[in-house]
Amino acid sequence: MTGTAGPATRAGDEDRLARAALSRVGEPGTVALVAAVRRLGAAAVWSAVHAGEDPTADLPVTERLPATVLSGLAERARVADPERDLDRAAVLGARLVVPGDPEWPERVDDLARLGTEPLSLWVRGPLQLGLATARAVAVVGSRAATAYGQRVAGELGAELADRGWATLSGGAYGVDGCAHRGSLAAGGATVAVLAGGVDVPYPRGHAALLARIADEGAVVSEWPPGAAPARHRFLTRNRVIAAMTAGTVVVEAAQRSGARSTAATAARLLRPCMAVPGPVTSATSAGCHALLRQGATCVTGTEEVLEELGRPGEGLVDDTGARAGWRDALGESARRVLEALPVRGWAGPAQVARVAGVDQLTVLRCLGPLEREGLVEGAAGRYRQSARARR
Amino acid sequence: MTGTAGPATRAGDEDRLARAALSRVGEPGTVALVAAVRRLGAAAVWSAVHAGEDPTADLPVTERLPATVLSGLAERARVADPERDLDRAAVLGARLVVPGDPEWPERVDDLARLGTEPLSLWVRGPLQLGLATARAVAVVGSRAATAYGQRVAGELGAELADRGWATLSGGAYGVDGCAHRGSLAAGGATVAVLAGGVDVPYPRGHAALLARIADEGAVVSEWPPGAAPARHRFLTRNRVIAAMTAGTVVVEAAQRSGARSTAATAARLLRPCMAVPGPVTSATSAGCHALLRQGATCVTGTEEVLEELGRPGEGLVDDTGARAGWRDALGESARRVLEALPVRGWAGPAQVARVAGVDQLTVLRCLGPLEREGLVEGAAGRYRQSARARR
Numbered sequence: 001m002t003g004t005a006g007p008a009t010r011a012g013d014e015d016r017l018a019r020a021a022l023s024r025v026g027e028p029g030t031v032a033l034v035a036a037v038r039r040l041g042a043a044a045v046w047s048a049v050h051a052g053e054d055p056t057a058d059l060p061v062t063e064r065l066p067a068t069v070l071s072g073l074a075e076r077a078r079v080a081d082p083e084r085d086l087d088r089a090a091v092l093g094a095r096l097v098v099p100g101d102p103e104w105p106e107r108v109d110d111l112a113r114l115g116t117e118p119l120s121l122w123v124r125g126p127l128q129l130g131l132a133t134a135r136a137v138a139v140v141g142s143r144a145a146t147a148y149g150q151r152v153a154g155e156l157g158a159e160l161a162d163r164g165w166a167t168l169s170g171g172a173y174g175v176d177g178c179a180h181r182g183s184l185a186a187g188g189a190t191v192a193v194l195a196g197g198v199d200v201p202y203p204r205g206h207a208a209l210l211a212r213i214a215d216e217g218a219v220v221s222e223w224p225p226g227a228a229p230a231r232h233r234f235l236t237r238n239r240v241i242a243a244m245t246a247g248t249v250v251v252e253a254a255q256r257s258g259a260r261s262t263a264a265t266a267a268r269l270l271r272p273c274m275a276v277p278g279p280v281t282s283a284t285s286a287g288c289h290a291l292l293r294q295g296a297t298c299v300t301g302t303e304e305v306l307e308e309l310g311r312p313g314e315g316l317v318d319d320t321g322a323r324a325g326w327r328d329a330l331g332e333s334a335r336r337v338l339e340a341l342p343v344r345g346w347a348g349p350a351q352v353a354r355v356a357g358v359d360q361l362t363v364l365r366c367l368g369p370l371e372r373e374g375l376v377e378g379a380a381g382r383y384r385q386s387a388r389a390r391r
Numbered sequence: 392m393t394g395t396a397g398p399a400t401r402a403g404d405e406d407r408l409a410r411a412a413l414s415r416v417g418e419p420g421t422v423a424l425v426a427a428v429r430r431l432g433a434a435a436v437w438s439a440v441h442a443g444e445d446p447t448a449d450l451p452v453t454e455r456l457p458a459t460v461l462s463g464l465a466e467r468a469r470v471a472d473p474e475r476d477l478d479r480a481a482v483l484g485a486r487l488v489v490p491g492d493p494e495w496p497e498r499v500d501d502l503a504r505l506g507t508e509p510l511s512l513w514v515r516g517p518l519q520l521g522l523a524t525a526r527a528v529a530v531v532g533s534r535a536a537t538a539y540g541q542r543v544a545g546e547l548g549a550e551l552a553d554r555g556w557a558t559l560s561g562g563a564y565g566v567d568g569c570a571h572r573g574s575l576a577a578g579g580a581t582v583a584v585l586a587g588g589v590d591v592p593y594p595r596g597h598a599a600l601l602a603r604i605a606d607e608g609a610v611v612s613e614w615p616p617g618a619a620p621a622r623h624r625f626l627t628r629n630r631v632i633a634a635m636t637a638g639t640v641v642v643e644a645a646q647r648s649g650a651r652s653t654a655a656t657a658a659r660l661l662r663p664c665m666a667v668p669g670p671v672t673s674a675t676s677a678g679c680h681a682l683l684r685q686g687a688t689c690v691t692g693t694e695e696v697l698e699e700l701g702r703p704g705e706g707l708v709d710d711t712g713a714r715a716g717w718r719d720a721l722g723e724s725a726r727r728v729l730e731a732l733p734v735r736g737w738a739g740p741a742q743v744a745r746v747a748g749v750d751q752l753t754v755l756r757c758l759g760p761l762e763r764e765g766l767v768e769g770a771a772g773r774y775r776q777s778a779r780a781r782r
Contacts, residue, residue, distance in 0.1 A: 148670055148672065277689070278668065278670055278671075279669055280691035281539065288668075289689055289691045292668065293688070293689050293695070298680055300671035300677070304684070
């Protein structure tokens with residue numbers, strides 16, 4: 001039908017509908033399909049697939065969709081109905097978030113380095129995904145966590161929440177669930193990224209937990225409502241957990257563990273990759289120790305996680321020149337955010353954004369570097385100027 | 392009396408007697424005293440000190456002994472009697488080992504980089520110190536070890552023994568004692584380095600263990616018989632444990648722990664510095680985790696320790712050129728040792744030395760690189776050619 005080269009020119013509803021359709025007919029993380037969308041636009045790709053044609057037919061051989069991918073797309077396209085999927089999502093209180101949307105979590109676009117950036121994300125829950133992931137840590141690990149791993153994961157989730165950081169995880173038994181619960185218990189933002197539809201609680205035993213996350217945080221998936229959490233989807237899902245966060249902490253993991261794939265993706269994206277040590281006599285810590293031997297950073301608590309997240313810097317504070325005073329080194333946004341923060345009492349990001357005249361995402365992005373410079377103090381998601389800033 | 396510059400020209404008994412005396416009157420690890428001996432020779436330094444004079448009086452100001460050191464030397468010299476110390480040692484079955492002796496452990500001379508090489512070592516026990524430390528690992532840690540640390544230390548000592556490696560430690564309660572015991576139980580070589588005389592069992596509760604080590608292994612000290620294990624001597628002692636071994640493993644250590652000083656010396660000497668992780672909830676592992684965060688290698692068992700020890704290489708196998716065949720890349724000694732090893736059955740180092748026509752120390756030094764190249768297999772201190780070597 002289309003098949004001609006050039007980026008999609010029609011955006012908006014058509015793009016959204018096409019991405020909804022592609023989430024149904026294409027398997028997320030398929031490099032060739034993602035490349036076709038990058039080249040031709042989602043609408044053109046879906047339009048061709050929908051018509052039973054090859055959207056890449058006119059492209060050079062190396063850019064064409066492999067036959068196996070094409071036949072899979074065609075097969076599923078026969079029964080796909082993206083409008084029905086979007087309606088069904090609306091009934092569930094879910095929505096489709098696509099690139100360009102205000103709440104699109106821009107960090108995931110770094111997956112383009114690996115050729116597997118998500119085409120869309122189904123989101124269920126009150127959290128604004130972009131804001132929630134602006135200060136977010138992945139806390140992942142073994143389903144068969146020991147009491148030790150459960151305790152560490154829960155404490156991390158809670159303490160990160162106290163410091164204003166969201167916890168992302170996979171909603172699974174063991175480490176994942178404890179991290180989510182710790183965050184919720186401390187009133188923090190938590191996001192469960194699933195390998196099936198946002199309306200398909202998996203594991204079953206976490207139906208209540210996932211419902212609570214959908215009520216207070218966000219449940220996210222690349223797959224459309226109703227999709228089954230098939231075995232092969234978990235590794236695909238893990239890359240999104242790594243990509244949506246500033247860094248990944250593996251709390252407990254056996255030698256062969258999906259959590260190691262999350263950590264590997266974090267490392268490939270040059271994000272901090274951290275592991276919590278445990279007894280060498282515990283098989284459930286063997287994967288963590290293997291990560292440590294591969295260069296992951298040893299972290300024993302929340303302070304060390306935040307320290308590690310601070311390392312890469314975010315370029316808001318200029319550390320290169322001789323520093324006459326830290327005030328001169330601050331970027332414009334950071335300076336405005338700092339000045340908008342109260343000296344006495346505390347303020348949340350929304351209030352700071354109003355005073356500073358910048359958006360909430362900018363506030364959240366500036367807070368990290370300002371905290372690391374010792375200019376801002378934060379607790380329980382609220383912030384104020386530090387003694388140093390007041391001098 | 393002397394005080395003139397130039398190295399000592401008289402060696403042998405006079406040097407040995409002087410070093411015995413200096414171990415009594417000087418505090419080991421005193422940089423200025425060690426420098427004076429390096430410059431003037433032990434005999435000249437002792438001769439002057441004995442006469443109540445400053446051996447460095449004629450040297451440039453920067454090389455003179457500080458007044459505090461001089462007064463300490465003079466004070467103790469009044470009552471020093473090195474011949475009586477040597478006699479007393481002989482009665483105990485101990486001996487003084489000095490640089491140049493066949494059993495001098497040459498590795499400790501690397502402490503010259505820090506200016507604190509030992510001037511002599513008192514040794515009690517049947518082990519030939521140079522041979523025993525040619526393949527030796529320091530296994531150190533907390534006196535207040537948990538059951539976990541005790542188990543790991545004991546297993547390390549035993550498994551290192553099985554692989555033909557000696558275990559060095561400090562004879563203390565907890566990790567040290569378990570490492571010694573593990574080595575002894577597996578019939579291995581173990582060396583306890585003390586911070587007091589080799590006849591002063593410390594801690595008291597380890598009197599039987601230290602007696603057994605003196606019977607089967609070696610008890611070593613820089614201090615003369617009868618010297619008290621004063622508090623400040625433990626850090627001084629720790630540097631010798633690090634320097635006499637190919638690498639240091641810290642099994643359990645609190646945040647403030649002497650074991651960290653041993654690890655720090657190992658690192659300063661560019662020797663592998665390893666730490667065993669433990670639960671982050673255990674204060675007794677906090678020092679290990681701090682080491683890991685400072686760059687120590689995470690090790691979870693004997694194989695990983697040996698792998699780490701293999702890293703720096705010992706230059707016996709030439710890895711630089713294009714390698715036509717490994718036989719061409721072997722040094723002369725390594726080739727002779729390899730050819731002297733049995734194809735069937737096993738041989739100990741002494742037998743290999745006889746067949747190869749090299750000394751036992753050379754055999755021990757060649758075995759490590761040959762093992763790492765996969766040319767030699769070892770078990771329980773005995774060795775044979777591997778399948779690869781036979782091809």
